[in-house]
Amino acid sequence: MTNTPTLGERRNQLVDQIASGRALPAAVEKAMRTVARDQFLPGLDPSRAYNDEAVSIKENPEGPLPLSLASVPSIVAMMLGQLDAQPGDRILEVGAGTGYNAALLAEIVGPDGAVTTVDIDSDVALHARHALNGAGYERVTVIERDGLKGAPENAPYDRMIATVGLWDIPHAWWKQLAEGGRLVLPFRWRGQTRSVALTRRGDTLVSDGMELCGFVPIIGQDGERTAELFDGKARLYYDQDQAVDSNLLNDVFSTPLHEVWSQVRVGSEEPFDGMWLRATVTDDTVCRLEVTSEALEGGVRRPAIPIRTPAIVVGGSLAYMILLREDATPEQPWRVGAAGYGPDGPALASALEAHIDAWGADRKAVPAMTIHPATGGPVDGPQEGHVIPKSESSVVLAH
DSSP states (O other), X not given: OOOOOOHHHHHHHHHHHHHHHSXXXXXXXXXXXXXXXXXXXXXXXXXGGGSSSOEEEEOOTTSSSOSEEEOOHHHHHHHXXXXXXXXXXXXXXXXXXXXXXHHHHHHHHOTTSEEEEEESOHHHHHHHHHHHHHTTOTTSEEEESOGGGOOGGGOOEEEEEESSBBSSOOHHHXXXXXXXXXXXXXXXXXXXXXXXXXXXXXXXXXXXXXXXOOOOBOTTOOOEEEEEETTTTEEEEEETTSOOOGGGGTTGGGSOOEEEEEEEEEOTTOOOHHHHHHHTTTOTTEEEEEEOHHHHHTTOXXXXXXXXXXXXXXXXXXXXXXXXXXXXXXXXXXXXXXXXXXXXXXXHHHHHHHHHHHHHHOTTXXXXXXXXXXXXXXXXXXXXXXXXXXXXXXXXXXX
C-alpha cells in the first residue's frame, strides 16, 4: 500500500524539484520549505498547491488574463534569488497576490526586517491580509493602493520587488528605493517580459541579471499598443515609440510568403527567446506577433510559437521567426528561420535571419541594461548603447 505524502512532504518535494533545476540561495530554500503555500490558496485542493504551476485567484471579466495570480513557485524562487534580500532589510512588494510571496519575504528578512505589500484590488488585498494573518505573518503590512505609487510611508526600502508586469519605472519608486538598493521586476519592452534585477547607483538603475518570465500587467500603464491584422485573426504588440501603422498592414498576409533559413538549430525543449532579447539591443522594429488558429487555417505561415513570436515590422511589411523540423539532427531537430510578408518581406526576413545567426553564435549572452529617470529630453551624458524611451524613464541596452 502506497502512503499518500503529507502536505509538508509535498512542499519539500516541490522545493527539491525547483532546486534540481537551479541553485537556490539557502535563505530562499529555507523560506520555501517553511511557508505553507496551501494556506494561501483556500478552496483549492491542498495537494495542488505544491504543483509548479500558477493558480488564478481573481478572474478578469473584461479580458483574457486574470486580474491576479498565484505565481509559478519556480518563478517565485528565481525572483527571490535575484532580489537577494538579507535579514533586517526593509522590503516593498508591488502586487500582493495571495500573500504567499510576502510571507516568504518575511521569513527571509526575519523579525528585524519589515515587509510592506500593496495591491490596487480591494479583494486581493483583503485575501492577502487574511491569509497572512492565518499563517502567522501579522507583521507584514498590507496596503490597498495603486502599486505605481508605492508606499512612501514605510520608505526607504533596501529591496523592492514587483509581481506584476511593468512597462515603465514609476517616478515614485525612484524616491523610495535606497541608494544601493535592489529592484526586481517583470519588465516589458518590445513585446517580451524579463525579470530584471537592478541596483540603484545614484540616478541610474544597473542590471545584473535577466530571466524569462510572464506576469499579468500592472493596471495604469498604457505604453504598449496592439494592432489587429488579418481581420483580427492576428495581432502585433508593440511599444508607443515604435512606428507601426496597422492600416499599412491590413492585407500583409495576402502578399507572397518569402522564407529565409539560417543554419541555427534548436532542441525541442530549448528556448530561443534569447534571440528576441538580443535583437532589441539594436533594432527598434522588434515586436511580438500572435497568430490564432483561424489565421493558420487561413494559410498564414505558422510562427515558431503562435501566441508569442518575435517579429520585425517596417511600413507595410513584416517578418517573424519560424521553425522547420529536420529529423536528421535528432538532438536539435528544429531549424530556425524567418518568414517575410509584404513588399519588403524578403529584406526583413533576411534582417531577422541575421539576428538569429548572431544569437546562434552566443546563445547565453545577456545584454547590459541601465535605466534613467526621464527628464523630458535625451538621457543626460554619453550613453554606451541603444536608448529605448519610455514615459517616465529611458532604458539603455548594450552588448
